[in-house]
Amino acid sequence: MEVFNPLLNGFMNSLSLVNLVACFTGALVGTIIGVLPGLGPTVTLALMLPFTFKFGPTAGLIMMAGVWYGAMYGGSTTSILVNIPGEAASVVTCIDGYQMCKKGRSGAALALVAIGSFVAGTIGIVGLQFFAPLLGKAALAFGPPEYLAVMILAFVLLSNLSGEHPIKGAAMTFLGLFVSSIGMNPLDSYPRFTFGSEKLLMGIDFLPLAMGLFGVSEILNIAIEKHPDQEYRKIRFRELYPTREETRRSVGPILRGSVLGFFVGLLPGPCNVLSTFISYAVEKKVSKTPEEFGKGAVEGVVGPESANNSAVMGAMIPLLTLGIPFAAPSAVMLAGLRMHNVEPGPMLFTNTPEMFWTFIAAMYIGNLMLLILNLPLVGLFGRIAVIRPAIIMPPISLICLIGVYSVRNSMFDVWIMIISGLIGYFLRKWKFPIAPFIIGVVLAPTMENSVRQSLMLFKGNPLLIVGRPVAMTLLAVAIAFILYQIVSSLLGKKIEFQGEEPG
Amino acid sequence: MTKDRAASLLFLCTGVYGFVFSVQLPMGRWNEPGPGVFPITLSLLLLIFGAAWFIRGKGRAREGGEGERAERFAFVKNLATPLKIVAITALLILAFNRVGYLIASTLYLFILLLWVSRYRVIVSAALAVAIGVGSWYFFAKILVVQLPQGFLPF
Numbered sequence: 055m056e057v058f059n060p061l062l063n064g065f066m067n068s069l070s071l072v073n074l075v076a077c078f079t080g081a082l083v084g085t086i087i088g089v090l091p092g093l094g095p096t097v098t099l100a101l102m103l104p105f106t107f108k109f110g111p112t113a114g115l116i117m118m119a120g121v122w123y124g125a126m127y128g129g130s131t132t133s134i135l136v137n138i139p140g141e142a143a144s145v146v147t148c149i150d151g152y153q154m155c156k157k158g159r160s161g162a163a164l165a166l167v168a169i170g171s172f173v174a175g176t177i178g179i180v181g182l183q184f185f186a187p188l189l190g191k192a193a194l195a196f197g198p199p200e201y202l203a204v205m206i207l208a209f210v211l212l213s214n215l216s217g218e219h220p221i222k223g224a225a226m227t228f229l230g231l232f233v234s235s236i237g238m239n240p241l242d243s244y245p246r247f248t249f250g251s252e253k254l255l256m257g258i259d260f261l262p263l264a265m266g267l268f269g270v271s272e273i274l275n276i277a278i279e280k281h282p283d284q285e286y287r288k289i290r291f292r293e294l295y296p297t298r299e300e301t302r303r304s305v306g307p308i309l310r311g312s313v314l315g316f317f318v319g320l321l322p323g324p325c326n327v328l329s330t331f332i333s334y335a336v337e338k339k340v341s342k343t344p345e346e347f348g349k350g351a352v353e354g355v356v357g358p359e360s361a362n363n364s365a366v367m368g369a370m371i372p373l374l375t376l377g378i379p380f381a382a383p384s385a386v387m388l389a390g391l392r393m394h395n396v397e398p399g400p401m402l403f404t405n406t407p408e409m410f411w412t413f414i415a416a417m418y419i420g421n422l423m424l425l426i427l428n429l430p431l432v433g434l435f436g437r438i439a440v441i442r443p444a445i446i447m448p449p450i451s452l453i454c455l456i457g458v459y460s461v462r463n464s465m466f467d468v469w470i471m472i473i474s475g476l477i478g479y480f481l482r483k484w485k486f487p488i489a490p491f492i493i494g495v496v497l498a499p500t501m502e503n504s505v506r507q508s509l510m511l512f513k514g515n516p517l518l519i520v521g522r523p524v525a526m527t528l529l530a531v532a533i534a535f536i537l538y539q540i541v542s543s544l545l546g547k548k549i550e551f552q553g554e555e556p557g
Numbered sequence: 558m559t560k561d562r563a564a565s566l567l568f569l570c571t572g573v574y575g576f577v578f579s580v581q582l583p584m585g586r587w588n589e590p591g592p593g594v595f596p597i598t599l600s601l602l603l604l605i606f607g608a609a610w611f612i613r614g615k616g617r618a619r620e621g622g623e624g625e626r627a628e629r630f631a632f633v634k635n636l637a638t639p640l641k642i643v644a645i646t647a648l649l650i651l652a653f654n655r656v657g658y659l660i661a662s663t664l665y666l667f668i669l670l671l672w673v674s675r676y677r678v679i680v681s682a683a684l685a686v687a688i689g690v691g692s693w694y695f696f697a698k699i700l701v702v703q704l705p706q707g708f709l710p711f
Contacts (some may be wrong), residue, residue, distance in 0.1 A: 108700060156645070225568050225606040232575055245593035247578055275672050276641035340641075405594040428617065448669035449688050452662055460702040468650050476643050477567075483632060484564045502595040503630065514587030 056185065056229065064411030068116070068419055073272060076106075076113035077420040080120025082427060087121075088128020089438045094141025094212040095125035095326075095366075096489075097272055100264040100449070103393065104457040111394035112409050116416040121382055123366045124424060125170045126326065127423040130359050131432075132439040132447040134163050143362040146330040146354070160299075161293030161432065166352060167359045170426040174312035174360035175421040178367025179317045182374075183414050186403075193400040195213050196509035199519055201376070203500050203528035208322040208372075208380055209490065210532040217321030220539055223490045225479075230494020231501065233258060236431050240499040241506055253466045260389040260496055262458045262471035267488050269454045270475025271400060275482065284518065300352050307337050307357030315361030322490035323381035324489065329365040330358035337507030339500065350541020367417075374398050382489040386495045393461070451462075561614025568607030569639070575600030638673075645669065658697070658708020663689030 063288065080102070086100040100123050106114035130145035134151035147167075154163040195202075213223030236247045237257025242264055248254040285446055296304070309334045318329040337357040347354050372380050379385040379400035391398055428435075432478045458471045478488060512518040579600050585591030649665040669686035670676045678685065698700040 055584055105700070107622060124661065168592075205638060221606055223604065228599050228602045228606060229568060229571060232571060232596065232603060235596045235599065239592040239595075242592060244583070246582060246592060246596060247575075254660050277642055278635045278638045282583060282671075300568045442674075444674045448690075449672060451642075451669070452666060452688070452692060455646070455649070456662075456696050456702070456704075460696065460700065463703050471648070472643060472646055475638070483562070486564060495699055505595060506590045509590050510588060512588075514589075 057187075058405060060411040061183065061415060063408065064413070064415030065418075066088070067112070067408065067412040072109060072113050073116055073416055074419070076109045076117040077120050077416050080117035080221040080426075081124040081420050081424045082272075084121035084124025084126075085128040085424070085435065086438060088125030089131045089435050090128075090441070090443065093125075093152050093272065093450075094129060094143070095122050096264075096382045097268045097494075098122075098125040099383055099390070100261070100268050101453055103261055103264075103386065103459060104460050106390060107393070107461070111391070111396045112412050115387075115391060115396070115409070115413050116395050117422065118367075118387050119370070119413065119417060120420045120424075123171070123175060123363055127359075127362050127424060127428060128217055128368055128435065130167045130171075130355075131164065131435045132162055134167070134355070134438050138439075142324065143326040143330050145327075146334045146358040148397050149334070149348055150351045150354035154352065154355060158183055159350070162296040162300055163352070164432050165294040165429060166296050166300065166337065166356050168307040168432075169391050169408055169427055170304065170325075170356040170360040171312070171428075172421055172425040173308050174212065174315060175367065175424070176418065177312040177318050178319075178364040179414060179417045179421065181364075182367045182370055186371050186374050186410070189371060190400045190403040191426055193375050194404075196376070196400070197522070197524045197526070198504040198511060200351070200528070201378075201500065201523040202504035202508050203519075203525040203532075204376060204378055205497055205504065207528045207532040208378060210492050210535055211322040212380070212493060213219070214310075214371070214535070214539060216489045218485050222486050226486055226488070227490040227494045230491035231498045233263070233491075234495045234498030235502070240503055241328035253464075254396055258495075259462070259467055261393070261461055262405070262467040263495055264456050265476050266474030267481075267492060268474075270396075270451070270471060271478030271488075273447050273451050273454070274475065274479040276447050276550075279443075293298055294432060296352075303352050306340075307333070307353040307361045310340075310429045311357040311360030312338060312364040315364030316368040318361070319365035320371055320380075322372075325369055325381055326362040326365040327533040329361035329381075331332050333357040333361035366426040374402060375400060377500065382492050385489075385493045388496050405417075448456065460523035467516045531535055559614050564609055565611035565614055566606045568603050568613065572600050572603035572607055575603065640674065642669070653707075654705045655707055657709045658704035659689060659693050659709060660707060661705075662692065 059189060061453075068077070083102060084095070084098055087101065089554050090226045092369070098121050102118065105116050124438060125141070128138060129141040130147050130151065133144040133147035135154055137148050137152040137155075139145045139148055151163050151167075154160060175280065209224075209227050213227055216223045234257065237255055238245055252523045277355065305552075311329075314333055315326075315329040318332060320324045321328070334354055336359065337353040338344050341351070341353055343349065343351070366383075369381050369384050372378050373384040373388060375398075376390065377397060379388045388398065389511055396402075396409070454471065455468055458467050459465070461467070464529055481488065509516065519529065575596055579593050579597035582593030582596065584592035584593045584597070645668055647663065649661050652661045652664075663685050666688050667681050670681040670684050671678060674681075693704065696703050
């Protein structure tokens with residue numbers, strides 16, 4: 055398979071000033087916002103979307119990816135230093151990370167996490183570089199029934215993994231799909247639920263919804279929560295050096311976490327959160343000293359952190375090859391790409407391969423940038439981590455307002471953001487997962503097209519799907535999963551993923 | 558009303574709304590579905606899942622008892638702050654076109670910094686002006702965003 059020449063060209067393109075600036079800005083801003091408690095990768099990506107307009111589509115994609123894994127790294131800082139997870143994927147890091155901090159090893163923990171994230175990111179990019187074009191080629195044979203089946207399976211898994219109850223996840227998915235059906239219909243431009251309003255004719259834009267549901271609702275949440283003042287402990291540069299023993303013990307967990315995270319990232323749902331829990335369990339299982347877990351075991355910090363960074367790259371595969379996001383941050387990425395008139399999917403590799411390879415090359419550079427940035431700036435990030443969230447809330451709310459307004463100069467969008475922010479606040483309080491809703495919104499046009507085109511293809515007989523083995527298999531897996539859930543629920547052995555909504 | 562039942566009403570109402578207006582859309586035929594098929598299917602699914610959650614919420618309310626009531630009380634007690642923030646933000650949006658970005662955003666920041674962040678008046682005022690002017694410069698001059706001017710010449 056020809057990989058090296060396009061990759062070399064990608065490096066030539068990504069070393070342009072614009073792409074380097076985009077990469078650096080994304081990684082830096084992603085890390086800074088990710089450090090702030092409560093503001094995870096989805097909020098950060100949504101906040102940064104309007105700013106990517108200043109760059110082209112390639113640089114915009116690079117910037118968004120930089121933001122994403124910058125935010126993933128940033129989340130670990132608060133977990134280690136102040137025992138507050140910056141986002142859901144860093145919850146596990148609190149367990150042993152904070153214990154290491156209490157033992158005076160916070161500098162070493164942060165340095166090893168930075169190195170682990172770099173290694174995991176690199177392994178993830180290698181995986182993305184090899185698997186994405188292969189899957190992209192295979193996806194060229196996909197027709198509307200196969201796309202529909204992939205989406206149904208994704209929604210079934212997402213509904214089950216995203217919240218405390220599958221009914222809540224499913225209801226949120228349908229609500230997201232329904233909201234997106236407002237406006238002109240994608241196949242024949244027929245207006246629906248517009249009541250003659252010109253503003254509704256173009257539908258409800260994704261960005262105000264995402265900013266409202268993730269950003270504004272988080273701001274409202276921050277405003278009522280009591281955050282005790284955290285003490286900042288200064289970290290000196292020499293404290294960043296891990297001991298030989300700590301380094302030796304970290305190698306295995308970093309490599310295991312990287313590979314595991316990449317494959318978990320391919321699954322629908324909060325894959326990065328899931329990858330950290332699995333990695334922690336695996337490390338505890340394979341450890342010769344499992345009794346140290348919970349008391350500051352370095353394996354319990356670097357394994358999960360490597361896994362969540364690698365999962366980001368795994369999650370890019372379904373997004374780039376099928377155009378189907380399996381997690382909330384990928385849904386925001388997809389919306390961002392569409393705003394730049396880029397439609398990811400199998401055709402991305404044939405129509406604009408240079409964009410894909412520039413993106414891959416920029417990821418290598420961005421990953422290195424993140425490592426160079428993270429080590430010397432650990433002290434600064436530590437200071438940001440102890441800022442009271444109520445202090446940064448006003449400027450963030452202003453950024454949300456202007457960010458949404460600046461895209462279409464529309465006050466209507468700002469109102470949509472505020473209303474969805476208030477609804478999002480209630481839904482979060484009532485423990486309804488937001489991710490299925492947002493993925494439903496972004497996938498609704500593709501899903502509707504697939505439903506209608508499949509029915510046309512089968513001449514109105516949905517049973518003809520048996521003649522499509524790929525679609526049939528995917529649907530069978532989805533049905534089996536639903537049946538398994540029902541049966542295990544009836545038997546009282548319901549499996550519930552109690553992970554938090556990725557922010 | 559319990560939180561589960563309140564939430565289920567959101568889905569039930571959306572389902573009813575969707576159904577009522579979807580039936581007015583062309584449905585087409587099985588081999589050539591019209592624009593009404595997708596929303597009407599979703600409306601029905603919303604009604605089914607909303608009803609399922611409503612019924613489940615009824616059972617949980619009976620089981621929850623005191624705990625559920627205490628949780629509801631805490632939720633309602635905490636509701637004032639987010640509603641006030643939304644109200645202030647709504648006022649900012651309404652004032653945006655009349656007084657312009659610079660004044661509206663500075664006032665907005667001042668109120669939030671004073672009231673939510675609990676800074677002293679002088680600190681809130683200084684920060685509001687600094688962030689207001691700084692953000693105006695960043696968005697209007699560097700990113701060249703067309704911000705409402707209001708009665709100001711810039």
